[in-house]
Amino acid sequence: MDKLPRYLGQSKTVVAMAALAAVVLLAGCQNTQPQAAQQATAPERGQMVRDPQVITVVGYAPISLQPGQTQSHKELMAMKASKLQAYQELAAVVQGQVISTRSSMNDMVLQGEKIQSAISGIIRGARVVKTYPVQDDVYATVLELDLRNLPKELRPL
Structure with missing residues (x-):
């Protein structure tokens, strides 16, 4: 029982590769605009801009x-x-x-x-x-x- 069967060792490699691929893909979805630039973005057509005052x-x-x-x-x-x-x-x-x-x-x-x-x-x-x-x-x-x-x-x- 000291050694794992070969197919179990391969599944760990597959899981690790899948996790790495998921991290890389999700990193591509990260918003790269600074927060101030996000807030200054104009509203979409049809949206009202409300002044709280x-x-x-x-x-x-x-x-x-x-x-x-x-x-x-x-x-x-x-x-x-x-x-x-x-x-x-x-x-x-x-x-x-x-x-x-x-x-x-x-x-x-x-x-x-x-x-x-x-x-x-x-x-x-x-x-x-x-x-x-x-x-x-x-x-x-x-x-x-x-x-x-x-x-x-x-x-x-």
Whole structure:
């Protein structure tokens, strides 16, 4: 038993060669770009570059549900409503929301649940990026707020 059978010695050689080949092949997959160059690479087409200091929100409003005697008037009202809804979203992001909930149970079975939300705040410095129709019956408004333009005491935490 001092000597290994010949086929076992050969299998060790084969395993060692396979391991060496795997190391060589995997080394070819190593990224050779410095880390700074990787970070500076431009995004692919269709990707958005987001600035962490800019908050972007979208508000939506249906056209057909707006008051108005003509379609044009309803569209104008939907534009205004989508802008107001976007400001509400922005206030929720910047100032936060107060959420209150109430649940009722009977015999350990949930009978009802009521959730209320309140948003209150002042938004200064927001910019309307775009107002546009979405499909046939909805208007959307995109708002941006650059936090660098706000005084430090008004910036969200």
